[in-house]
Amino acid sequence: MDxxxxxxxxxxxxxxxxxxxxxxxxxxxxxxxxxxxxTTSHNSNTPxxxxxxxxxxxxxxxxxxxxxxxxxxxxxxxxxxxxxxxPIGARAQVQHAQRTNSDLLSTPSVTLVNRPTTPNYAPTLxxxxxxxxxxxxxxxxxxxxxxxxxxxxxxxxxxxxxVSVRVRPPNPVELxxxxxxxxxxxxxxxxxxxxxxxxxxxxxxxxxxxxxxxxPHSDNGKVYGTSARRHVRSAMExxxxxxxxxxxxxxxxxxxxxxxxxxxxxxxxxxxxxxSQIRSTPDREFxxxxxxxxxxxxxxxxxxxxxxxxxxxLSEGKKGVVINGLTEVAVRxxxxxxxxxxxxxxxxxxxxxxxxxxxxxxxxVFRITIESRSRNPAIEEAPIGARTPGGRLKAxxxxxxxxxxLSIIDLAGSEKHTSSKERNAEGKHINQSLLTLKLVISKxxxxxxxxxxxxxxxRDSKLTRLLQNSLSxxxxxxxxxxxSPSSLNLAESISTLAFAQGLKRVVLKAQKKEVVDPxxxxxxxxxxxxxxxxxxxxxxxxxxxxxxxEKNEAMEKRLNELKSMILTSVNVNSPNPEDNAAxxxxxxxxxxxxxxxxxxxxxxxxxxxHAEQLHRAELEDExxxxxxxxxxxxxxxxKEIVELRNEVAELRLIADDYERHLLxxxxxxxxxxxxxxxxxxxxxxxxxxxxxxWANRLDENVRFITQENKALEARCLEAxxxxxxxxxxxxxxxxxxxxxxxxxIPESEEVRELSPERELPTLVVSDDFSxxxxxxxxxxxxxxxxxxxRATFSQMDLAxxxxxxxxxxxxxxxxxxKGLGIGGMGGSGWGGKMLRxxxxxxxxxVAGDDxxx
Ligand SMILES: Nc1ncnc2c1ncn2[C@@H]1O[C@H](COP(=O)(O)OP(=O)(O)OP(=O)(O)O)[C@@H](O)[C@H]1O
Numbered sequence: 001m002d003x004x005x006x007x008x009x010x011x012x013x014x015x016x017x018x019x020x021x022x023x024x025x026x027x028x029x030x031x032x033x034x035x036x037x038x039t040t041s042h043n044s045n046t047p048x049x050x051x052x053x054x055x056x057x058x059x060x061x062x063x064x065x066x067x068x069x070x071x072x073x074x075x076x077x078x079x080x081x082x083x084x085x086x087p088i089g090a091r092a093q094v095q096h097a098q099r100t101n102s103d104l105l106s107t108p109s110v111t112l113v114n115r116p117t118t119p120n121y122a123p124t125l126x127x128x129x130x131x132x133x134x135x136x137x138x139x140x141x142x143x144x145x146x147x148x149x150x151x152x153x154x155x156x157x158x159x160x161x162x163v164s165v166r167v168r169p170p171n172p173v174e175l176x177x178x179x180x181x182x183x184x185x186x187x188x189x190x191x192x193x194x195x196x197x198x199x200x201x202x203x204x205x206x207x208x209x210x211x212x213x214x215x216p217h218s219d220n221g222k223v224y225g226t227s228a229r230r231h232v233r234s235a236m237e238x239x240x241x242x243x244x245x246x247x248x249x250x251x252x253x254x255x256x257x258x259x260x261x262x263x264x265x266x267x268x269x270x271x272x273x274x275x276s277q278i279r280s281t282p283d284r285e286f287x288x289x290x291x292x293x294x295x296x297x298x299x300x301x302x303x304x305x306x307x308x309x310x311x312x313x314l315s316e317g318k319k320g321v322v323i324n325g326l327t328e329v330a331v332r333x334x335x336x337x338x339x340x341x342x343x344x345x346x347x348x349x350x351x352x353x354x355x356x357x358x359x360x361x362x363x364x365v366f367r368i369t370i371e372s373r374s375r376n377p378a379i380e381e382a383p384i385g386a387r388t389p390g391g392r393l394k395a396x397x398x399x400x401x402x403x404x405x406l407s408i409i410d411l412a413g414s415e416k417h418t419s420s421k422e423r424n425a426e427g428k429h430i431n432q433s434l435l436t437l438k439l440v441i442s443k444x445x446x447x448x449x450x451x452x453x454x455x456x457x458x459r460d461s462k463l464t465r466l467l468q469n470s471l472s473x474x475x476x477x478x479x480x481x482x483x484s485p486s487s488l489n490l491a492e493s494i495s496t497l498a499f500a501q502g503l504k505r506v507v508l509k510a511q512k513k514e515v516v517d518p519x520x521x522x523x524x525x526x527x528x529x530x531x532x533x534x535x536x537x538x539x540x541x542x543x544x545x546x547x548x549x550e551k552n553e554a555m556e557k558r559l560n561e562l563k564s565m566i567l568t569s570v571n572v573n574s575p576n577p578e579d580n581a582a583x584x585x586x587x588x589x590x591x592x593x594x595x596x597x598x599x600x601x602x603x604x605x606x607x608x609x610h611a612e613q614l615h616r617a618e619l620e621d622e623x624x625x626x627x628x629x630x631x632x633x634x635x636x637x638x639k640e641i642v643e644l645r646n647e648v649a650e651l652r653l654i655a656d657d658y659e660r661h662l663l664x665x666x667x668x669x670x671x672x673x674x675x676x677x678x679x680x681x682x683x684x685x686x687x688x689x690x691x692x693x694w695a696n697r698l699d700e701n702v703r704f705i706t707q708e709n710k711a712l713e714a715r716c717l718e719a720x721x722x723x724x725x726x727x728x729x730x731x732x733x734x735x736x737x738x739x740x741x742x743x744x745i746p747e748s749e750e751v752r753e754l755s756p757e758r759e760l761p762t763l764v765v766s767d768d769f770s771x772x773x774x775x776x777x778x779x780x781x782x783x784x785x786x787x788x789x790r791a792t793f794s795q796m797d798l799a800x801x802x803x804x805x806x807x808x809x810x811x812x813x814x815x816x817x818k819g820l821g822i823g824g825m826g827g828s829g830w831g832g833k834m835l836r837x838x839x840x841x842x843x844x845x846v847a848g849d850d851x852x853x
Contacts, residue, residue, distance in 0.1 A: 159508040162211050162478040163500050164227040165193055167485050168252035169216040174486035181485035182493070185215045193497070208497050210504070216485060220259045223480065224269040231406070231478050232270045235370055236277045238402035238512040240475035242409065242467070243270075246499060247482030248492040249413025256480055257410045258345070266480075267366055267408050271337045274368065274406075275572055282569035287371040287522040289328040290337060292344035296362035297429045298462050302327050303344035303364075314462065320469040328369065330521075330565050333572065341366070363433065363463055367407045371522040373400065375568065401520040403513050407470065411437075411463075436461035438499055444471060445505035473509040525562050532559045 167183050184194045193208040212226045231241035243266060245253035259265025264272075278286050292303040293312060300312040304327040315322050331337050348364060412430040436457060443456045458468040470477060481500040483493040532555050564571065 159476075159510065161503045161506050161508065162227060162230070162476075163481065163503050164212040164214055164223070164478070165208070165210050165481045165483060165497065165500060166214040166218065166223060166252060166256060167193075167216050167483050168255070170485050171250070174484065174488060178487050181216070182487045182490055183483070183485055185213050208501075210481075210500060214480075220256065220263045220265045220269070223256055224266050224273075227478050227480050228266045228270060229273065231476050232273050233277065234476050234510075235368075235404050235406035236274065236281075236372070238372075238404045238514050239510050240404050240407075240470065240513070241478075241510075242407045242470045242475045243478045243480070244407075244409035244411060245480045245482060246411050247413060247496050248484065248489060251413060251482035251484050251489070251493075251496070253410055253413060253480075253482050256482060257408060267341065270406065270408065271334055271368075274370070275334050278567050278572045279569050283375055284372045284568075285375050285522070286567040286572075287330065287525065287565060288332075288567065289330045289369050289521070290340050291326050291328045291367045291369075292340060292364070293323070293326060294348055294362040294364045295433070295462050295466065298433070300462060300466070301347075301362075303347045304329055304340060308347065314465050320472075320474070321465050323466070331368075332564055332567060337368075361412060361430070363412050363430075363466075364410045365407055365466060366409075367405055369403070369405050371520050372402045373522055400514050401522060403520055405475075407475075409467075433461040433463035436464050437467070438502070440464045440467075440471060441499065441502045441506060444507075445502045448505050448507040471506070473507065475508070476510045477503075477506075477508060479503050522566065525566060529559060529562050529566075532562070 167181070167185070170179070170181070180196065182196050184196045186192055186194070190213055191209050191211065193210065193213045214223055214226065228243050231243055235241040243257075245256050247253050255263075255265065257265045257267055259268065274288065278284075290304075294301050294303055300314070300323065302310045302312050302325070306327070310325075310327075312323050312325055315324055329336075329340055331340065344364075344366070348362060411434065439460070440456055440458060443453050447453045447456070456472075458464045458471075464471070469475070479500065481496050483489070483496050536552060536555055536559070
């Protein structure tokens with residue numbers, strides 16, 4: 001964020017929270033209404049002012065400090081005159097109602113009555129000071145950059161004081177001394193103020209940056225737009241707002257705030273803006289009351305009191321500093337405020353100093369308290385759970401009220417030593433209070449910078465006590481620091497700018513004040529109105545004698561008076577309390593549709609109705625003509641339908657396109673799945689290939705085994721035939737008939753031992769063929785001697801024997817190669833089995849760990 005943006009003020013609506021804080025001004029005792037008309041004995045320069053003040057408020061139960069307010073019954077002619085305001089015509093009302101906010105702003109409708117003329121003070125039109133919007137001379141162009149400026153501010157995020165610096169044009173004395181200005185204000189940068197090159201008497205060569213620099217040619221309209229309008233609008237929305245001017249004497253504070261009849265200042269423009277806001281807010285009702293006080297030589301004086309010079313005292317209330325007994329006057333129109341300001345201005349302490357023929361010798365606070373509520377019955381009820389300022393839960397029917405104050409403060413100028421003794425004494429007090437203000441601001445700035453601050457000296461002057469609630473963050477603040485362009489005042493101007501810089505560092509925490517407050521004056525008035533209406537209705541029903549009728553009249557007057565105090569977009573245009581039209585309460589339809597123009601004159605409405613009827617007749621003719629044309633028209637494809645068809649076709653294309661785009665993701669998913677499956681397929685194919693290899697090798701095995709089996713079969717057959725031979729041999733051996741037919745068996749030591757009958761052959765059988773035979777040294781051998789066998793098996797069934805040796809292979813084994821022998825299966829063994837194990841191992845290697853395999 002750049003320095004300029006930092007310097008800007010935040011929008012006041014950023015933290016719209018409901019607060020329970022309420023106004024700090026306490027009203028005065030009820031004696032006001034009975035007091036004689038206002039006169040002033042303070043201002044020796046001004047004539048006494050005897051104009052009666054409008055609607056002074058008084059506490060319901062009396063006593064200083066009470067916050068209960070009530071308008072006294074205006075039953076006396078004097079009281080009645082206070083309520084009367086001159087009416088304006090119906091046409092003017094309509095024009096007012098039709099004007100937009102911006103219209104009203106760009107053409108402020110009032111100007112302030114200034115103080116009486118003195119030799120070097122030349123306002124004109126003093127009595128006609130409150131000019132109409134159409135006649136005052138502010139140029140519309142001077143307002144042109146307000147919106148741009150406000151838009152810029154709306155972007156900021158932190159709450160700060162809005163600080164503007166206004167450089168006034170040089171006065172004749174300054175022009176004589178040095179016609180140039182010590183300040184330069186670059187056109188391209190409305191935030192930058194620099195000392196002109198070559199300015200003597202100071203070492204200050206820094207750039208000064210503020211929210212707005214207002215060069216000498218800026219008029220009050222521009223100042224209002226840039227430095228006050230936001231605050232006035234915020235006050236209307238429930239934020240407390242303070243606008244004050246600060247600067248050395250004769251630097252232009254009063255000119256900025258009050259202005260002249262030709263160039264109204266911030267106060268009259270603000271008042272005008274307030275009323276224009278009410279006119280353009282038909283859904284809310286308002287109650288405005290004004291107070292005006294001055295702080296002179298550390299004494300607070302009520303400028304609106306019926307007792308001139310009435311001194312006020314401050315006290316510490318629950319919610320801050322309270323001004324006890326301050327007069328508040330209900331105002332219903334700009335004219336009402338004009339009267340108040342004029343009477344207050346007349347009483348203000350002014351005096352000629354060496355620098356200013358009409359110097360303000362006091363600090364002045366003009367304050368408007370604004371109460372408002374919704375007029376819409378649907379939304380005016382406070383939400384369930386809302387609380388009153390006292391903390392109690394709202395009762396049924398309680399309504400939310402916004403209560404805020406707009407304070408505009410004209411500080412007395414900081415003083416140099418003057419030639420007058422009296423001025424010097426005043427100056428001492430003024431300087432003392434301004435010094436305290438500076439100190440307080442500096443402490444608050446330190447606090448905002450999180451420096452250690454133990455004490456903020458609010459109590460050191462009445463000015464800082466008056467401002468305490470606002471300065472401690474309760475309000476939105478705008479300060480206009482005024483400086484002279486002359487080198488004669490350079491030191492003072494730099495001191496003012498330093499003060500302004502301190503202000504920029506103060507942090508504000510203003511909150512919208514929207515509460516359920518049974519003590520809100522607007523609420524009390526509404527209650528009283530309802531009560532009076534009920535009483536009057538009852539009396540009407542029962543008739544009554546003369547005295548009662550008089551009482552009723554008084555009650556009706558009071559009712560009308562109260563109703564006139566509650567300002568709406570309708571009755572604020574018609575300030576005459578006797579204008580019954582303005583007094584009629586809004587109908588339910590009006591309440592429901594507040595934006596409809598119910599109050600337009602009937603002649604206008606009739607005119608409009610007539611125009612509408614003509615227009616309707618024309619339209620009916622046109623419809624008839626078109627119908628006739630349609631009836632005679634040949635049936636051809638309706639162009640519109642063709643167009644619509646084309647449009648449908650186009651839309652279809654678009655829809656197809658959308659569909660394609662929409663299907664794109666699913667296509668991608670499908671491609672992914674397909675790829676996944678393809679990968680899996682490939683793996684399975686690989687596995688299948690491996691299985692095929694394995695199967696081939698199995699086939700090979702089978703083939704090999706089959707061959708082996710065949711070979712074995714052949715050998716078995718051979719063995720069988722040999723067994724037959726053996727059996728034959730045995731049969732022969734056992735045959736007693738022909739011993740010579742036996743084959744000769746070669747002699748061996750072993751056989752000799754075993755077969756003493758040499759003429760008989762010996763049979764040797766290896767154990768490979770019979771596991772049941774006894775083992776001897778790894779190889780069992782059965783040697784049969786024919787002679788022994790003859791003896792042993794003489795009784796044996798040959799068939800049994802044949803069974804026993806039927807599966808044996810026979811290897812001939814006889815002495816000298818003549819004998820017969822039975823041996824194992826030869827060297828080939830189980831070659832097939834070996835092959836199978838090897839293939840199975842190889843196959844497992846190919847398949848890996850795949851479960852699917
Ligand atoms: N911007 C301006 N344009 C034209 N005239 C101005 C401007 N500012 C001030 N003046 C004139 O300068 C004179 C002094 O101004 P003003 O009374 O407003 O000063 P001040 O700061 O209020 O002084 P003090 O503190 O003594 O009351 C007045 O005659 C006023 O009309």
